[in-house]
Amino acid sequence: MRKRLTRTLVLVVLGALVVSGLGTLVLSLYASRQATQRDLERQAQTIATATAELRRQQTVAVLRRVLKLNDAAIVAIGPAGAVVGALPPGIRPADVRPADLLQGATVSGNRGRLAYAAAPSPLLGARGGREVVVFTRNVPWPRGGGVFLIGSGLVALLVAAVVGERAVRRIVRPLVQAETATRQVAAGDLSATVPVPSDADPEVASLARSINSMAESLARARGVERQFLMSVSHDLRTPLTSIRGFAEAIADGAADDTERAAEVITAESRRLERLVGDLLELAKLEARHFSLDMAPVDLADVVATAAEGFRPAAADLGIELSVDVPDHVDARADADRVAQVVANLVENALKYAASYIEVVMQRQGGGITITVGDDGPGIAAEELPYVFQPLYQSARAIGRQVGTGLGLAIVHELVTAMSGTVRAESGPLGGTRVIVALGGPPPDGASASSTSSGASSASS
Numbered sequence: 001m002r003k004r005l006t007r008t009l010v011l012v013v014l015g016a017l018v019v020s021g022l023g024t025l026v027l028s029l030y031a032s033r034q035a036t037q038r039d040l041e042r043q044a045q046t047i048a049t050a051t052a053e054l055r056r057q058q059t060v061a062v063l064r065r066v067l068k069l070n071d072a073a074i075v076a077i078g079p080a081g082a083v084v085g086a087l088p089p090g091i092r093p094a095d096v097r098p099a100d101l102l103q104g105a106t107v108s109g110n111r112g113r114l115a116y117a118a119a120p121s122p123l124l125g126a127r128g129g130r131e132v133v134v135f136t137r138n139v140p141w142p143r144g145g146g147v148f149l150i151g152s153g154l155v156a157l158l159v160a161a162v163v164g165e166r167a168v169r170r171i172v173r174p175l176v177q178a179e180t181a182t183r184q185v186a187a188g189d190l191s192a193t194v195p196v197p198s199d200a201d202p203e204v205a206s207l208a209r210s211i212n213s214m215a216e217s218l219a220r221a222r223g224v225e226r227q228f229l230m231s232v233s234h235d236l237r238t239p240l241t242s243i244r245g246f247a248e249a250i251a252d253g254a255a256d257d258t259e260r261a262a263e264v265i266t267a268e269s270r271r272l273e274r275l276v277g278d279l280l281e282l283a284k285l286e287a288r289h290f291s292l293d294m295a296p297v298d299l300a301d302v303v304a305t306a307a308e309g310f311r312p313a314a315a316d317l318g319i320e321l322s323v324d325v326p327d328h329v330d331a332r333a334d335a336d337r338v339a340q341v342v343a344n345l346v347e348n349a350l351k352y353a354a355s356y357i358e359v360v361m362q363r364q365g366g367g368i369t370i371t372v373g374d375d376g377p378g379i380a381a382e383e384l385p386y387v388f389q390p391l392y393q394s395a396r397a398i399g400r401q402v403g404t405g406l407g408l409a410i411v412h413e414l415v416t417a418m419s420g421t422v423r424a425e426s427g428p429l430g431g432t433r434v435i436v437a438l439g440g441p442p443p444d445g446a447s448a449s450s451t452s453s454g455a456s457s458a459s460s
Contacts, residue, residue: 005068014157033115033139037108040117040135043067045106048119048133063135070114070136077101077120078129088136101132113139174204178211185211190219215447236275239268292334292417299338300329300361303370306342307359310350319353323348323363331368331439337414338438344407345372345434356429366439373433382425388412411436424456 047063063072075085081098090111097107108117114136119130177194179240184192192215195210243265249255250262307323314321342359351359353374360371377386388408411434415422421437427433 033110035457036115036137036139040115040137041106044117044119044133044135048121068137068202070138073134075132075134087254088134089152091136093136096134101118102130102283115139161264178207178250181211184216186214190215190222211351222434239271242268247407250416261429279406290335294332294334296332297335298328299331299368300327302338303361304334306339310346313350315355317350320356321352322358329368337418340413340437341414342370344411348407353431368438370436371433373427373429374429374431375429378426378431387424
């Protein structure tokens with residue numbers, strides 16, 4: 001690429017030199033022609049007063065040599081404009097314009113590179129005619145012009161080659177570095193970067209920064225993927241280990257309480273079933289391989305029904321469940337998906353609440369907000385941006401039971417699909433509350449994107 005660009009630049013300069021050289025040559029020839037014509041005019045006018053001497057061949061030969069003429073001749077112009085006599089070779093009677101010569105004017109011109117001038121004798125002939133002196137001379141090439149043009153052209157080409165090579169190297173070097181880095185990234189080396197010199201052109205610097213940003217994003221994605229696989233592997237291995245251990249004990253007759261062993265196998269199987277189901281659900285949501293059944297519904301009834309379904313479980317855990325929703329809220333929504341969001345949030349709160357959970361639904365800013373809060377141990381502020389990621393578990397939160405780590409990720413995908421937002425914050429109860437906004441701007445200045453939002457005490 002560098003050679004092609006350099007060659008192209010040199011060819012452009014060469015073309016410009018050729019055009020400018022030809023233009024200069026044409027202008028020089030034009031100026032030389034005009035100067036030759038003026039010189040011939042003066043000489044012809046001077047000699048025209050001594051036309052008698054020109055009739056001698058010796059005089060004509062001397063004039064040719066001294067004045068560097070091609071030829072010289074004396075012709076007569078009759079009263080009617082007819083040319084009598086032989087004009088110098090290459091000149092036609094019409095070229096000397098006989099009518100103007102009869103009026104005493106000097107005539108000059110050129111035919112190609114042959115310049116000519118015709119000057120009338122100041123004396124009229126007996127019948128009104130005139131004798132006319134006609135000189136011809138070849139227009140000389142501009143002296144030294146060709147050598148100068150060739151020399152200056154070679155110097156210009158040399159300068160263009162040097163400057164072009166440096167300019168092309170400045171442009172191509174970062175592109176080569178970018179190509180090398182992208183090849184390394186494609187090969188799996190996500191630590192490859194493109195250097196961004198301080199004096200780099202803005203476009204080149206922008207390209208380098210974009211490639212570096214892409215590599216960083218891929219590295220983060222790989223880290224998240226690795227963590228995701230490790231978490232899934234762990235969550236799958238734990239129940240499988242329990243199932244295998246109790247199944248082998250039953251098969252070997254070593255189980256003291258087969259009924260208890262069967263209960264553990266059943267519980268762990270359900271846990272595996274739920275984990276696999278959540279993974280499939282999240283995959284469908286992230287791939288947008290699902291549809292929303294939007295229809296007019298009483299959203300207050302949907303939220304209340306979903307939350308009240310957890311009252312028996314809350315009572316068994318000694319947790320007070322408060323559900324505060326308006327009497328009636330007409331909206332166009334997917335009732336099943338909204339209920340799924342509320343259920344996931346309440347179920348997550350049940351794992352970490354100490355004694356109290358509240359579910360509040362409000363009209364706000366032309367939309368609807370659903371808030372689920374608890375009085376659990378809460379979560380550190382630095383962990384909040386990550387709790388909507390699949391399989392994330394807070395390091396500080398200690399729940400009653402281990403979840404799949406996918407509940408809040410599913411909430412995030414569902415709310416986003418319904419053009420809503422979700423965020424988390426420290427709640428007034430001392431724990432955490434999750435705020436879902438649907439059909440309007442985010443509450444309390446929340447960002448339109450929930451990717452940087454937090455979540456409840458830990459991911460469900």
